[in-house]
Amino acid sequence: MTKGVSILGSTGSIGQSTLRVLARHRDRFHVVALTALDSDGLLGEQARESGAAMARVINRTGPEGLIQAATHPDAGIVVNAVVGAAGLKATLAALHAGKRVALANKETLVMAGQLVLCAAREGGGEIVPIDSEHSAVLQCVTGRADRPALPAVPALLRRITLTASGGPFRDWPAERVRDASVEEALNHPTWRMGRKISIDSATLANKALEVIEAHHLFGLGYDDLGVIVHPQSIIHAFVEFVDGSVLSQLGFPNMELPILYALTHPERLADPGVARFDPVQAGPLTFEPVRARDFPLLTLGVEAGRKGGTAAAAFNAANEIAVEAFLMGRIRFGRIAEIVEGTLERHEITDAVTLDSVIEADRRAREDARRLCC
């Protein structure tokens, strides 16, 4: 018996990597359903090659297509690689249906962490992160045999430090960063990723989203979550335990490993497709503090997470709008943070995190951010 896997967002970077991983492990997994925002032929090709029983073009079916793929009865695992807030309802539906959600769509947790955790508890589903940093943490607290499903609070954890490559502007002077072009911002030094997350890496907004994600997944308070710049992207996180010991997971930057691990956790599958790590080739490994003043979205996002309620959803929504405007050439790079900051200043936090309050916060923040983009 092979396990059924649905992939939401199969034509994006994570989706394509997931299909490559699954193609190497057909003895363990089969593809159940695929979704893509648009159809440019790739989705049909993927469905034929993988033998998926269902394929949905979301621009035709509407959000219902995502829910159908996320709750397909043959799927035990749902890989959520949708970009942005659109992935939230699918995550909730999959968790309510008792699925494992392999989560690349971190916005899901950022917007509605408590809701998502509740859905997992109520439906018997579980969340396993695909983000390389969170996969690293999970591997460090997991060991090699049966562990309680996430979300769980590892009692012996003291601090998590996520690493950031620093993005393409790590060593640029602040005044030059403000006017960086789209092409420069997309030119990530260590990871090949989609456009939205590449910009978020350049602004460090991505690291704020990851801190909030880690808060929900691993149960640490914001004072015990740190970020450090590590330009080589080899060590993905530092996990500090109560006795002072630190564990890390390392590897060349490649999403196929965290994807495979999200499918197999807490077990592992032999996979010759992942490049073997070689410390001599990887080193030297360097670390430096984050230039928080020059990349204000990190602090803005973490503070939104700390405030709780709908603040993180507003941060995420404003950031999505501002990044979109930047990618369309309508604002300069430095405006992204200003628009998010302006939106958050206007945002009235609703403490209760319900699907309605989150969606309303998301809608209002998008409106405010759009106005600020003009």
Add this chain to the structure above:
Amino acid sequence: MTKGVSILGSTGSIGQSTLRVLARHRDRFHVVALTALDSDGLLGEQARESGAAMARVINRTGPEGLIQAATHPDAGIVVNAVVGAAGLKATLAALHAGKRVALANKETLVMAGQLVLCAAREGGGEIVPIDSEHSAVLQCVTGRADRPALPAVPALLRRITLTASGGPFRDWPAERVRDASVEEALNHPTWRMGRKISIDSATLANKALEVIEAHHLFGLGYDDLGVIVHPQSIIHAFVEFVDGSVLSQLGFPNMELPILYALTHPERLADPGVARFDPVQAGPLTFEPVRARDFPLLTLGVEAGRKGGTAAAAFNAANEIAVEAFLMGRIRFGRIAEIVEGTLERHEITDAVTLDSVIEADRRAREDARRLCC
């Protein structure tokens, strides 16, 4: 109820560190017995301060004093920090008596790995390594909750790479190394340790002993055990799993952490006494291949391990004699490897590893090595 701990070799570097760790955790542990080779007053002082019920000076009691401390009925844990082959019988006795042996005396496993594993199985004892590299591996394969006691073969392990600081002669030209002085050889760049292990770190014989130790503890073949030079001694080992993922344990060089972990494994105790790790302060981290040709004891030792039987016991015995001769100024540094090589050439391997065959191999190798020292 606190756990009773006996410390064999309490006046040495590891013994003193163990007493410092235990003094911070009197609510969990109490000291049962202490041993030292000679009495210079320190043993009595340690016994008074720790409240140990038994203290034995081995030069007075003979090996029986070690056995008494190792099998004391109140001791649940025996920290074996004896230097060299003298620790073997105490390890076996403690394991036969069902104790946890927190093992700094790696010679125990090098000389008689199979015997030691058998004693653990038969007596219901367990071995937990104190060596920082092996503690690192254990932490990476353990996770945070109940794991099977060592020795165990973690099924998902693919390769272990131990790191070596490279010692004081890492970047010396080979011809200069050969004539290095005792003072120069004792001047370890990152670790403060006893004299014997400091010399073994300078020759890399210590890393050969550690590879053999890892072979017995973690069940990997010698082809799956590697050594890499990492001058900063921050990452203690790389643990590669079948899916290509690599976990590491990191920390500033300090034996108190692995000692504490050996006492608490698989749990952890909060300990503010261990300096908190800071990647910025620790980096940059560099890695380079071992200069195996210039430090021949690494290959000699690993090959002895690979040959099996009594070969590793002979390697260890010859190395102990040669290091002693070097420390007494009777041979130059470069002769250590030559004496070990000459001894191994003469050694007729006995395949069956029994206490008798190991002791006989040890005795013959010491004789041969002594002759070669003249």
